[in-house]
Amino acid sequence: MRIGFIGTGTISAAVVEGLQARPDAPDIVVSPRSEAVSRALAERFAKVTRATSNAEVAEADIVFLGMRPMHLEEAMAGIDFRAGQIVASMVAGFPLADIKARWPKATVCRFVPLPGIARGKGPMATYPAVREIVELVSPLGHLFIAPDEARIHFGGLNSFMSSYFELQRALIDVGIGAGIAEADARGFVVSLLGMLADTAQRTPADAFGKLVEEHQTKGGLNERVRATLLEQGWFDQPRAALNATTTLGYKKLG
Numbered sequence: 412m413r414i415g416f417i418g419t420g421t422i423s424a425a426v427v428e429g430l431q432a433r434p435d436a437p438d439i440v441v442s443p444r445s446e447a448v449s450r451a452l453a454e455r456f457a458k459v460t461r462a463t464s465n466a467e468v469a470e471a472d473i474v475f476l477g478m479r480p481m482h483l484e485e486a487m488a489g490i491d492f493r494a495g496q497i498v499a500s501m502v503a504g505f506p507l508a509d510i511k512a513r514w515p516k517a518t519v520c521r522f523v524p525l526p527g528i529a530r531g532k533g534p535m536a537t538y539p540a541v542r543e544i545v546e547l548v549s550p551l552g553h554l555f556i557a558p559d560e561a562r563i564h565f566g567g568l569n570s571f572m573s574s575y576f577e578l579q580r581a582l583i584d585v586g587i588g589a590g591i592a593e594a595d596a597r598g599f600v601v602s603l604l605g606m607l608a609d610t611a612q613r614t615p616a617d618a619f620g621k622l623v624e625e626h627q628t629k630g631g632l633n634e635r636v637r638a639t640l641l642e643q644g645w646f647d648q649p650r651a652a653l654n655a656t657t658t659l660g661y662k663k664l665g
Contacts (some may be wrong), residue, residue, distance in 0.1 A: 415471030416441045418478030421450040425529035429551040442468045476500045492517035508537045538563050567656035
């Protein structure tokens with residue numbers, strides 16, 4: 412089975428990298444744009460070839476669409492898909508109904524990966540559950556089947572990535588302000604957050620609610636910091652910001 416990527420940007424490159432890390436790495440053909448990324452992938456991986464056109468990529472058995480929304484019409488001009496082909500769209504704002512209407516013969520779905528897929532880490536979501544896509548990407552992280560298309564972004568949770576790193580930077584600044592060398596402050600914060608994430612991943616679902624209490628002592632520093640943040644409504648802010656993303660949405664294509 413040959414896999415194709417039309418639109419070779421950052422996310423497409425991450426998916427390709429993740430697939431090529433599999434012991435049974437598939438043959439992949441990537442579109443010529445972006446030129447730098449597509450050439451780099453073809454040079455790095457023996458099973459990745461760079462096509463001369465998007466139409467050539469469209470002959471693959473499974474085709475991922477990874478272009479930006481404003482480039483969709485130009486990239487897909489004159490391209491059709493036959494029965495038996497699978498099209499997985501990673502294009503924001505390209506509804507499933509429009510994908511089906513455009514290529515009625517193909518089996519289609521939406522797929523939302525995140526950058527960690529390159530390392531086999533992190534969540535990704537798809538809808539509907541197309542067997543071949545599920546089998547292909549399941550080893551590349553934690554695959555979630557969305558309950559419906561409207562919730563494929565899981566309430567905007569995937570919009571928190573840059574905010575996480577902003578929080579990380581703020582914690583590093585606290586360390587630096589306390590007189591810690593920048594490298595040590597950064598290393599400590601990264602290690603701390605990594606430890607907490609690992610703890611959460613290892614915790615069974617029925618014990619998840621106990622993590623807060625288990626990581627603070629009565630009258631201790633952790634409790635005092637959390638109490639201050641609760642009093643200031645700090646934890647309500649991410650909820651409000653993420654809830655806002657579900658009302659913004661994307662402008663419908665076409």
